[in-house]
Amino acid sequence: MANTSDQKASGKMICPRCGAGMNHHCDKPVYGASPHELTEHDPDNVELLSGGLITQFHSCPNCGAAASRNA
Amino acid sequence: MEATRPLFIPVILGTARMGRMSLHAAQLVAREIGQHSGVDTELVDIAQLPLPTNDAGEAIKDPVFAATMDRADALVIVTPEYNHGYSGLLKHVLDSCLKEYIHKAVGIVGVSAGPFGGTRVIQNLLPVMRELGLVTIFWDVNFSSVRKVFALDGVLLEQDYRWRIDKFLKELFWMAKTLRHGREHVALD
Numbered sequence: 001m002a003n004t005s006d007q008k009a010s011g012k013m014i015c016p017r018c019g020a021g022m023n024h025h026c027d028k029p030v031y032g033a034s035p036h037e038l039t040e041h042d043p044d045n046v047e048l049l050s051g052g053l054i055t056q057f058h059s060c061p062n063c064g065a066a067a068s069r070n071a
Numbered sequence: 072m073e074a075t076r077p078l079f080i081p082v083i084l085g086t087a088r089m090g091r092m093s094l095h096a097a098q099l100v101a102r103e104i105g106q107h108s109g110v111d112t113e114l115v116d117i118a119q120l121p122l123p124t125n126d127a128g129e130a131i132k133d134p135v136f137a138a139t140m141d142r143a144d145a146l147v148i149v150t151p152e153y154n155h156g157y158s159g160l161l162k163h164v165l166d167s168c169l170k171e172y173i174h175k176a177v178g179i180v181g182v183s184a185g186p187f188g189g190t191r192v193i194q195n196l197l198p199v200m201r202e203l204g205l206v207t208i209f210w211d212v213n214f215s216s217v218r219k220v221f222a223l224d225g226v227l228l229e230q231d232y233r234w235r236i237d238k239f240l241k242e243l244f245w246m247a248k249t250l251r252h253g254r255e256h257v258a259l260d
Contacts, residue, residue, distance in 0.1 A: 024260075028204065064076060
């Protein structure tokens with residue numbers, strides 16, 4: 001499972017295994033993120049106020065790999 | 072690609088106790104999965120995972136376990152019922168991943184020494200499954216009075232369980248295929 005935060009959250013995520021465009025199928029607030037991670041994102045985001053980060057989950061239609069990135 | 076890739080459904084044995092009869096249940100389920108073409112499996116024994124206990128969550132992730140969960144299309148969790156609950160070690164292990172579970176199917180096998188076949192531990196696991204992003208099926212397998220179901224060497228004494236496991240697996244395979252298609256082809260927006 002790759003967690004690739006350097007790609008733009010709004011663009012098609014590229015599969016870290018085979019390079020195909022991935023399918024965005026889920027967003028979830030993920031709790032337990034470190035304070036360091038939280039300060040890098042929008043302080044007005046309501047999910048951040050509750051202590052979580054919105055994470056996007058993507059799967060590859062070519063090879064089945066899964067990956068995530070911060071929204 | 073999707074049609075040719077076999078499903079991968081590991082079986083997690085959710086206890087590390089000495090003398091655990093759940094081992095026989097987990098081995099039986101894994102063998103039954105192995106009878107199906109197009110489905111791969113392996114037994115994941117949580118007693119064998121080198122997880123520290125002075126931290127929790129993704130901070131202690133085991134790379135082999137995480138890779139197995141990442142590859143999985145569905146999980147089977149075989150859990151004994153201890154005081155109506157699951158083992159602390161099982162929760163500790165499950166909590167070490169998250170992204171690897173999202174939108175994958177899970178079926179739960181309960182094991183108990185008494186007559187209820189782990190029904191209470193299954194109920195207690197359901198909200199945990201949801202929070203981990205797993206999708207539960209609604210057919211369980213309940214091993215009641217497990218010492219009568221298996222001989223001490225693991226031989227199955229009550230053959231009716233094969234039928235119950237078959238029903239359980241059919242739903243699990245359907246859900247695994249359906250969710251794989253959804254993960255890979257149905258976009259959120």
